[in-house]
Amino acid sequence: MNKTDRLLAIVLNLQRKDVVRAGDLAxxxxxxxxxxxxxxxxxxxxxVPIIGAPGTGYSLMKGYFLPPISFTVPEAVSLLIGTxxxxxQFDDDYRVKAQDARGKIEAILPESxxxxxxxxxxxxxxxxxDKHLNQSKEKEYLEKIRRAILDERKIGFHYSKRHADSxxxxxxxxxxxxxxxxxxxxxxxxxxxxxxxxxIRHFRLSRMTELIDLGERFELPIHFNLxxxxxxxxxxxLVRLRFNNEIADKVKESNFYYIEDMEEHQDGFHVVLRVxxxxxxxxxxxxxxxxxxxxEPKSLRNVIREEAQKILKRY
Numbered sequence: 642m643n644k645t646d647r648l649l650a651i652v653l654n655l656q657r658k659d660v661v662r663a664g665d666l667a668x669x670x671x672x673x674x675x676x677x678x679x680x681x682x683x684x685x686x687x688x689v690p691i692i693g694a695p696g697t698g699y700s701l702m703k704g705y706f707l708p709p710i711s712f713t714v715p716e717a718v719s720l721l722i723g724t725x726x727x728x729x730q731f732d733d734d735y736r737v738k739a740q741d742a743r744g745k746i747e748a749i750l751p752e753s754x755x756x757x758x759x760x761x762x763x764x765x766x767x768x769x770x771d772k773h774l775n776q777s778k779e780k781e782y783l784e785k786i787r788r789a790i791l792d793e794r795k796i797g798f799h800y801s802k803r804h805a806d807s808x809x810x811x812x813x814x815x816x817x818x819x820x821x822x823x824x825x826x827x828x829x830x831x832x833x834x835x836x837x838x839x840x841i842r843h844f845r846l847s848r849m850t851e852l853i854d855l856g857e858r859f860e861l862p863i864h865f866n867l868x869x870x871x872x873x874x875x876x877x878x879l880v881r882l883r884f885n886n887e888i889a890d891k892v893k894e895s896n897f898y899y900i901e902d903m904e905e906h907q908d909g910f911h912v913v914l915r916v917x918x919x920x921x922x923x924x925x926x927x928x929x930x931x932x933x934x935x936x937e938p939k940s941l942r943n944v945i946r947e948e949a950q951k952i953l954k955r956y
Contacts, residue, residue: 642670648680652689652701660698712750717758718765720746725767730824732784779829782852783822786831790819795836795859798852800844803921813837815844818859821867826898832867834859843872880914880922881936888932897925911936919944 642650647670654661654669663677670677681699685691690702712720724746727739747755789796797816817833820841824830828845835842876899884892889910893903899922902913916922919941926933926941927948935942 644680647672648684651677651680652684655691655699655701656705658700660693660700662698712746712754714754714757714761717746717750717754718761721758721762722765722767729767732780732787734784778850779846782846782849783829785852785854786819786822786846789854790821793818793859793861795819795855795857796833796852797855798844798849801848801850803848816855817842817844818861820861820865821870823867832870832872841872876915876917878916878919878938880916880919880938880941882912882914882926883909883934883936884912884929885932886910888929892929895925909934923948 650670651661651666654666663674663681666677667674681691690705691699692702693699721743724739724743728736731739750758786796795816795818797814800813800815802811802813816836817831818836819831819833821832822829823832828847831844831846833842833844834840879901880899883906886905886909889905892910892912897914899914899916900912901915904911914922919938923941923944926935926945935945
């Protein structure tokens with residue numbers, strides 16, 4: 642990075658953060674602390690109001706902002722593709738905001754950059770399944786939950802689990818403190834503290850009904866950070882399968898969520914899955930027909946055999 646680019650990047654860092662240490666800047670830009678000191682001096686001489694001193698950190702005088710900056714073609718493409726993604730995957734409110742943002746970005750681009758950006762975007766197409774968001778109910782829920790998260794208000798809903806609990810129940814009424822939303826393989830998941838279970842749980846929006854904003858306030862724990870949050874992995878059951886080598890590529894391309902490991906062997910293509918319940922993989926295994934064979938556990942082999950017999954009787 643040349644000096645001019647580094648000076649601009651330093652100002653952008655100062656705009657984003659309250660205080661920035663010279664050592665941190667030196668690490669980020671892979672240069673010496675002494676060079677950062679000289680850069681800060683050069684910025685001050687150029688009229689940038691930087692407050693601070695070596696050893697304490699630097700900050701920008703309140704109210705100072707850079708004038709609009711120019712974007713390179715790759716930067717502009719990245720931003721515009723980002724608006725495409727939001728328009729496809731978020732609720733109606735954010736879809737409109739994404740369209741507005743795209744218009745503003747395109748309006749400030751120089752004609753040469755805009756033309757080149759248009760050429761690049763013509764060669765790139767973002768196709769994301771929005772089958773879950775096709776339902777107006779789920780779009781509505783996404784917006785309601787997003788607002789409840791920002792306002793720190795509890796919500797309530799009826800929830801249908803994929804598998805029955807220890808009491809054989811699949812349906813329940815939940816009251817939760819919503820912490821965040823996560824998009825997982827095209828499906829929106831709510832991360833929330835559940836009043837019923839008294840712990841953080843995950844809920845698919847597609848399995849919710851009768852969602853309401855309860856208006857009851859909650860306080861987000863200081864230690865909780867959605868970006869750093871790692872859910873407890875309770876998938877303790879291992880399933881080992883053998884596929885015919887002829888369909889190995891198809892199995893790889895399936896990108897099945899529960900696949901843990903894949904390896905080619907002389908007797909076939911071996912796949913290891915890690916699951917919570919055998920039901921989670923039953924339909925997937927059956928879908929491969931006779932091209933798949935369950936190595937273990939034996940209990941899954943028995944279930945497959947029973948399902949095959951039921952199919953045979955039906956036909």
